[in-house]
Amino acid sequence: MNSTVTPNLEAERGTTDGSRRLMRPSQLAWRRFWRNRRAAISVWFLLILALSVVAWPVALKCATTAGPKGAEFASRYDPDRVSEDQFVPPGAAHWCGTDVHGRDLLSRILFGAQVSLLVGVVGAGISLVIGVLWGAVAGFAGGRTDGFMMRFVDVMYSMPSIIFVIVLITTLEQIFSNRLGAVSPVAEKFARLLFLLLGLGAVSWLTMARIVRGQVLSLKTRPFVEASWALGAGPAHVLFKHIIPNVLGVVIIYVALTVPAVILYESFLSYLGLGVQPPMASWGSLIAEGTDQMNPIRIYWWLIAFPGLFLITTLLALNFAGDGLRDAWDVRSTN
Amino acid sequence: MYFIRRLLLLLPLLLAISFLAFMLVHLAPGGPFDRERTPASPEIERQIQAKYHLDQPLWKQYASYLGNLVRGDFGPSLKYRNHTVNDIIAQGLPVSLSLGALAFGFTLGVGLPLGFYTAVRRGRWEDHAGSFLAVLVVCVPGFILAPLLIMGFAIHWQWFPVALWASPWHAVLPTIALGLYFSGRVARLFHEGMLEVMQSAFITAARAKGLGETALLLKHATRLAILPVVSYSGPLLADLLTGSFVIESIFQIPGIGTALVNGSLNRDYTLVVGLVVLYAALLVFLNLVVDFFYVLLDRRVKHE
Numbered sequence: 001m002n003s004t005v006t007p008n009l010e011a012e013r014g015t016t017d018g019s020r021r022l023m024r025p026s027q028l029a030w031r032r033f034w035r036n037r038r039a040a041i042s043v044w045f046l047l048i049l050a051l052s053v054v055a056w057p058v059a060l061k062c063a064t065t066a067g068p069k070g071a072e073f074a075s076r077y078d079p080d081r082v083s084e085d086q087f088v089p090p091g092a093a094h095w096c097g098t099d100v101h102g103r104d105l106l107s108r109i110l111f112g113a114q115v116s117l118l119v120g121v122v123g124a125g126i127s128l129v130i131g132v133l134w135g136a137v138a139g140f141a142g143g144r145t146d147g148f149m150m151r152f153v154d155v156m157y158s159m160p161s162i163i164f165v166i167v168l169i170t171t172l173e174q175i176f177s178n179r180l181g182a183v184s185p186v187a188e189k190f191a192r193l194l195f196l197l198l199g200l201g202a203v204s205w206l207t208m209a210r211i212v213r214g215q216v217l218s219l220k221t222r223p224f225v226e227a228s229w230a231l232g233a234g235p236a237h238v239l240f241k242h243i244i245p246n247v248l249g250v251v252i253i254y255v256a257l258t259v260p261a262v263i264l265y266e267s268f269l270s271y272l273g274l275g276v277q278p279p280m281a282s283w284g285s286l287i288a289e290g291t292d293q294m295n296p297i298r299i300y301w302w303l304i305a306f307p308g309l310f311l312i313t314t315l316l317a318l319n320f321a322g323d324g325l326r327d328a329w330d331v332r333s334t335n
Numbered sequence: 336m337y338f339i340r341r342l343l344l345l346l347p348l349l350l351a352i353s354f355l356a357f358m359l360v361h362l363a364p365g366g367p368f369d370r371e372r373t374p375a376s377p378e379i380e381r382q383i384q385a386k387y388h389l390d391q392p393l394w395k396q397y398a399s400y401l402g403n404l405v406r407g408d409f410g411p412s413l414k415y416r417n418h419t420v421n422d423i424i425a426q427g428l429p430v431s432l433s434l435g436a437l438a439f440g441f442t443l444g445v446g447l448p449l450g451f452y453t454a455v456r457r458g459r460w461e462d463h464a465g466s467f468l469a470v471l472v473v474c475v476p477g478f479i480l481a482p483l484l485i486m487g488f489a490i491h492w493q494w495f496p497v498a499l500w501a502s503p504w505h506a507v508l509p510t511i512a513l514g515l516y517f518s519g520r521v522a523r524l525f526h527e528g529m530l531e532v533m534q535s536a537f538i539t540a541a542r543a544k545g546l547g548e549t550a551l552l553l554k555h556a557t558r559l560a561i562l563p564v565v566s567y568s569g570p571l572l573a574d575l576l577t578g579s580f581v582i583e584s585i586f587q588i589p590g591i592g593t594a595l596v597n598g599s600l601n602r603d604y605t606l607v608v609g610l611v612v613l614y615a616a617l618l619v620f621l622n623l624v625v626d627f628f629y630v631l632l633d634r635r636v637k638h639e
Contacts, residue, residue, distance in 0.1 A: 154348075155348060155351045155352060155355070158348055158352060158615055158618055158619050158622075159352055159355070159356075159611065159614075159615050159618075160573055160576070160577045160611075160614045160615065160618055161577075162577045162578075162580070163577060163595065163610075163611055163614055164611075166595070166596065166599050167356060167359050167360060167599055167607060167611065168359065170599045170600060170602075171359050171360065171362055174602070175362065260474070264476055267476065267478070268476065268478065268581065271478045271581055272580065272581065272584070272596055273600075274596075284478075287478060287479060287482075288478070290482065291478070291481075291482045291585060294482055294485065294486065294490075299486050299490060299491065301483075301486055304479065304482045304483060304486075305483070308475075308479040308483070311474075311476075311479065312471075312474045312475055312479065315473075315474035316470065316471060316474045319470055319473065319474060320470070323470075
């Protein structure tokens with residue numbers, strides 16, 4: 001992994017283009033990042049994926065208004081339209097084939113990507129906010145507060161996380177599903193997604209909190225922090241102006257590696273039937289549907305292979321991008 | 336001494352976990368008997384509630400639950416009548432544990448050689464290919480691999496049985512599906528560990544003294560480079576045990592993973608809390624064992 005990034009000293013000094021200007025460390029890091037071919041390709045792949053995930057529903061919407069031909073196109077690729085063309089193998093009309101209800105699989109994958117990617121990003125975001133605050137406060141306060149907060153993290157850590165999420169999601173659902181159903185069916189539909197996010201956020205911040213606390217403990221004794229104290233700054237000022245900004249580098253790298261982990265969790269839970277509810281789909285639930293259709297007589301390989309392929313390549317790209325970030329920013333690991 | 340103290344610390348930890356799980360499960364409205372087909376008369380319902388002590392205040396329920404737990408009694412299952420949670424665990428745990436142990440062996444058997452080889456061949460094409468493989472494998476979760484394995488090796492070529500847990504042949508596909516994902520992680524950890532150790536001074540010294548490369552790698556470097564893998568194997572074992580939920584359900588293996596998922600969907604209070612406590616106890620205990628081995632391997636670590 002690390003060997004793909006070879007720090008080029010000439011480039012580091014910014015002398016390759018003849019000028020002798022000095023670059024800021026963050027500029028250097030970005031430059032190292034884009035030099036890493038694997039990471040760069042991954043980022044481009046993710047951008048294209050995100051673009052097509054956004055563009056596809058828009059294109060379908062536009063097609064409905066563009067005459068009878070467009071309407072036919074839109075209805076053929078509507079991810080929720082049930083039709084007679086069941087289990088059509090991949091071909092010119094349906095690039096990834098169709099499923100048990102004759103729905104176009106590629107279209108379903110692209111719509112499912114909304115859920116999978118959203119859950120990944122938001123879940124990592126939740127872990128970022130809780131983890132950074134928890135770890136920073138614990139490390140910063142020290143003493144008994146620190147001990148109490150970190151013991152809590154220890155207890156949560158000893159609980160197998162996926163089990164905790166399963167219990168949490170089913171509990172939340174039991175509490176709220178009746179009430180939300182009374183409010184509106186739309187709310188009920190999205191409630192499941194919300195519970196999923198809450199459950200995933202609730203377990204994914206633990207490692208973040210530990211990392212941040214460790215960083216804060218070492219930052220706390222640094223001269224510039226002491227200087228800030230000496231100048232009469234309050235604890236909030238020191239924490240938010242001096243300590244947290246200095247932790248962010250490590251945090252960003254870890255967040256980048258949390259996104260694929262959360263996506264994987266989501267597909268795991270959706271696979272078990274604890275994630276999004278049909279007709280809403282995510283990559284995990286699509287794979288689960290494909291597995292349900294598995295039988296000894298006919299093999300519908302595309303139902304598993306294509307959602308799986310999207311999931312695997314996305315996870316791969318996210319991992320490469322995360323590794324690239326780590327290699328570019330963490331100077332120690334670039335030896 | 337250190338380990339005795341750790342063992343004593345286990346008790347409050349398990350207490351906290353059982354409390355958390357108990358409260359979480361009981362927090363939700365609706366009981367385990369709400370989904371019964373025919374609505375029972377109020378009289379019968381009250382009697383069922385009384386039989387399982389569901390009519391008592393929560394703290395009393397928890398106290399009596401704990402009292403039974405101390406005696407090793409996980410209580411009756413609320414969904415599977417005439418079965419206690421102990422029965423379900425006694426049936427499922429050996430299956431889940433042997434699947435986990437097999438997958439653990441497979442993970443190390445694939446991951447360690449891959450990590451070792453890529454580290455030794457550092458910078459060559461074998462390293463690039465192997466490292467790519469290690470990352471790729473980490474991106475293929477079991478629930479994708481398992482159906483593909485079934486379609487290929489069980490349905491198409493018919494080399495292995497499709498499902499169930501009856502003979503050693505039945506264990507092959509589930510073991511691969513469960514273990515392969517983690518072998519990538521082990522490979523990466525071991526790879527990085529090897530690279531780091533190979534740069535340390537004592538390796539240079541040993542090399543300067545004329546020690547052969549094979550002895551150097553196998554005897555001196557491996558012993559330290561394996562430490563990250565050792566400390567990862569605690570969480571790894573936990574992940575293997577919980578990761579087997581999906582594998583168990585795909586291959587219809589009667590382990591405790593399936594029981595837990597069904598239990599929490601059916602609101603089987605005692606089953607869920609019992610299994611959570613069991614998993615947590617296993618996890619904490621395994622971590623302790625791992626730490627013990629860590630100290631054996633690395634004498635520099637002293638636990639005060």
